[in-house]
Amino acid sequence: MITPHVALALVRLCFDAAAITAYGVSGFIAWIAPKRLGQATAASSNFLIIAASSLAVLSTIAWLPIEAAMIGESWQSAVDRGTLSALLCDTAIGKAWLVRLALSLLLTAALPWRSASIVRLVLSGFLLASLALTGHANMDEGTRGVLHILNDALHVLAGGAWLGSLLALPGCLARLRDPALCTEAKTALRRFSSAGHLAVALVIATGIVNTVLVLQRWPTDFASTYQMLLATKIAFVAGMTGLALMNRYIFVPRMLTQPDRAIIRIRNGTYAELALGAGVLALVAFLGTLDPA
Helix, strand or coil, X not given: CCCHHHHHHXXXXXXXXXXXXHHHHHHHXXXXXXXXHHHHHHHHCHHHHHHHHHHHHHXXXXXXXXXXXXXXXXXXXXXXXXXXXXXXXXXXXXXXXXXXXXHHHHHHHCCXXXXXXXXXXXXXXXXXXXXXXXXXXXXXXXXXXXXXXXXHHHHXXXXXXXXXXXXXXXXXXXXXXCCCCXXXXXXXXXXXHHHHHHHHHHHHHHHHHHHXXXXXXXXXXXXXXXXXXXXXXXXXHHHHHHHXXXXXXXXXXXXXXXXXXXXXXXXXXXXXXXXXXXHHHHXXXXXXXXXXX
């Protein structure tokens, strides 16, 4: 039988993936893609955003009783009214859960508004940033605690923008062969590259700050499960960064001389980044349930 600990990691993974998908794809449509390409991307990504929003609602609903089971160290606590009431009303976990539930429901309600990409971007951004309301960022108090939460929120937003927008990139590459949208697709790729540099830099900088705030050292003690998984996550992010740099500085320039081959290489590199990103999400989901000590 699955344990509450594993169930919490799985529900965190589902929530993270859903929020990042909604945020990244909405950001690509609203800020990266020119108008006609944005409309085409929105149409082709409609099912993906609906699925992500629905998963965000379902994973949020499941989160609270699983937290109760974790605290009570038994699945019976997941349906115990006293435990659920105390968790909801008297803890930061409960307050964060209410925020996530409200935001996920609002995001779902905004789906029928086809022209509300900015609204979906803002709602999904707040939904993703709400991850900073619980977890290791709440170990500190006072000014240090506030700064830790803000840094953690910036970390997940930068990472979500990077990983989530990658989901829309293969479709953009395909539009390079569409005479009607080729120019806009090239514009989107330039904007994506510029925004990607900022997102990657923020992920690395805020990740270093988070590591220092949580551990006060580098994760070199592999006897600690937390530090071993954190080091693996860092290695995956380094791999994603290397792939992104190869795409930008090796294969994008080759689009002038070998466009077909360059597009294939960029697309394959994007899929490899997404695979590593999925690994990062899985590691983060389990890291959030572990004691850093």
